[in-house]
Amino acid sequence: MEMEMEKIQRLESIGVLAGGIAHEYNNILTAILGNISIAKIYIQPTDNIFEFLTEAEKASVRAKDLTMRLITFSTGGAPMRKTAPLSGLIRASASSILTGSNVICECSIQDGLWPAEVDETQITQALNKLIINAVQAMPGGVAIWLEAENVVIEKEELPISMPSGRYIRITVKDQGTGIPKKNIGRIFDPFFTTKNMGNGLGLAITYSIIKRHSGYISVESEQGKGTTFTIYLPASRETPMSLCFTMGDENHLSVSSVIN
Ligand SMILES: Nc1ncnc2c1ncn2[C@@H]1O[C@H](COP(=O)(O)OP(=O)(O)OP(=O)(O)O)[C@@H](O)[C@H]1O
Ligand SMILES: [Mg+2]
Numbered sequence: 346m347e348m349e350m351e352k353i354q355r356l357e358s359i360g361v362l363a364g365g366i367a368h369e370y371n372n373i374l375t376a377i378l379g380n381i382s383i384a385k386i387y388i389q390p391t392d393n394i395f396e397f398l399t400e401a402e403k404a405s406v407r408a409k410d411l412t413m414r415l416i417t418f419s420t421g422g423a424p425m426r427k428t429a430p431l432s433g434l435i436r437a438s439a440s441s442i443l444t445g446s447n448v449i450c451e452c453s454i455q456d457g458l459w460p461a462e463v464d465e466t467q468i469t470q471a472l473n474k475l476i477i478n479a480v481q482a483m484p485g486g487v488a489i490w491l492e493a494e495n496v497v498i499e500k501e502e503l504p505i506s507m508p509s510g511r512y513i514r515i516t517v518k519d520q521g522t523g524i525p526k527k528n529i530g531r532i533f534d535p536f537f538t539t540k541n542m543g544n545g546l547g548l549a550i551t552y553s554i555i556k557r558h559s560g561y562i563s564v565e566s567e568q569g570k571g572t573t574f575t576i577y578l579p580a581s582r583e584t585p586m587s588l589c590f591t592m593g594d595e596n597h598l599s600v601s602s603v604i605n
Contacts, residue, residue, distance in 0.1 A: 352530070352533070355534075356534070356549070356552065356553070359534065359535055360418060360553065361419065363415045363418060363419045363535055364415070364416060364419025365419075366415070367412045367413075367415035367416045368416065370408070370412045371409065371413070374405055374408055374409045374412065375409075377401075377405050378405045378406070378409070381398050381401055381402045381405065382402070384398055385398050385399075385402075411544065411546075414544070414546050414550065415535070415546070417470075417550050417553070418535055418546060418549045418550045418553050419553070424463065424464030424467050424554075424557050425464045426462045426463055426464050426558075427463070427464075427465075428460050428461070428462050428581045429460055429461065429462075429465055430458065430460050431458055431460070431461055431463070431468070431513055431515070431578070432454045432458050432493065434463075434465055434468060434469055434472075435452070435454060435472060435491060435493055435515065436452060436454070437469070438469050438472040438473055438476060439452060439472075439476060439489075439491055441473070442476045442477055442480065443476070443480070443489075446480060447485075448479075448480050448483060448486050448487060448488060448489060449488045450476075450489055450490075450491055451488050451489070451490045451491070452492075453490070453492045453493075454491075454492070454493045455493060455494040455495055457495075458493055458494070458495060458513060459495050459511060459513055459580035459581065460580070460581045461513055461558075461578045461579065461580055461581050462558075462581045463558060463578065464554075464558070467557070467558075468554065468558070468578075470550065470551075470554060471550070471551040471554040471576070472515070472517070474547035474548065474550060474551045475517040475547075475551060475574050476491075477547065478547060478548070478572075479517055479518075479519035479521060479572070480519075481521075481540065482522045482523075482572060483519055483521040483522075487520060488520075489517065489518065489519045490516070490517075490518040490519075491515070491516070491517055491518075492514075492515070492516045493513060493514070493515045493516075494513070494514055495511065495512075495513060495514075495580065496511075496512050496513075496514045496577075497510070497511050497512075498510065498511075498512055498577070507561050507577065510579065510580075511579070511580035512577040512578060512579055512580055513577070513578045513580055514575060514577055515576045515578070516574065516575045516576075517573070517574045517576075518571065518572070518574075519571050519572055520570065520571040521571055521572060522568070522569070523566045523567050523568040523569050523570050523571055523572055524564070524566040524568070524572055526568075529566060532548050532564065533548050533549055533551075533552045533562075534549065535549035536549075537549075555576055555578070558578055558579070559579050560576060560577050560578040560579065561576070561577040562574060562575065562576050562577075563575050
């Protein structure tokens with residue numbers, strides 16, 4: 346419990362700091378980008394300097410993208426929630442990432458999955474980041490397992506931050522490299538990465554999105570065997586208002602079983 350409290354507080358403090366810096370940076374970058382664009386108006390594309398300004402512009406756009414991701418992690422805007430069924434959203438997320446890759450998705454979604462009050466864009470983003478990590482952990486391909494089911498959680502089974510009640514439990518499981526013990530306490534920290542081209546923001550963003558939805562995310566991993574991320578989202582008491590999501594390419598998903 347102490348470790349869990351410590352993790353929550355650490356991520357909150359980093360969030361405040363990162364959000365503050367990101368906002369300042371964003372304002373400065375807006376000024377830099379604006380001035381580069383104006384400077385380009387006064388020269389010809391054939392001028393030597395045009396190419397340098399274009400490169401500076403591209404780098405500033407990349408920096409702006411990074412600061413926007415930091416802002417998503419820190420404040421991210423309150424979720425625009427509506428009651429929605431999650432099954433389509435989960436399938437669409439898997440198919441959008443896995444189409445064209447050498448990884449297949451074994452998708453097992455309970456019939457009559459409870460709806461939840463979610464910001465569909467944010468939850469899709471959170472799932473996407475987990476699926477991308479799973480794919481990246483398996484350079485040789487194979488499969489990932491996506492499961493979603495209804496669970497009722499009692500007080501004694503709970504992590505400290507969650508009230509008892511009805512939840513939708515979503516798991517994303519891979520048989521990839523796994524996460525070494527020494528890293529597991531740090532993977533949700535922003536900028537923690539073991540990848541050459543990684544930013545270390547995927548899980549920090551996922552964590553903050555799930556937290557903003559009053560949910561919970563945990564991880565289990567064994568080096569060389571694989572990793573399982575588990576998300577709990579509070580079930581809604583309302584019935585869904587609409588079914589506005591895309592079903593994606595169902596051909597790419599194989600429903601291995603239906604849990605009742
Ligand atoms: N499924 C997984 N299997 C093995 N390691 C993982 C998995 N998911 C996350 N990790 C570890 O956690 C680290 C942090 O993940 P995170 O998604 O935050 O950042 P990243 O993937 O390195 O970069 P980014 O997501 O910003 O492109 C990864 O660098 C990797 O070491
Ligand atoms: Mg990632």
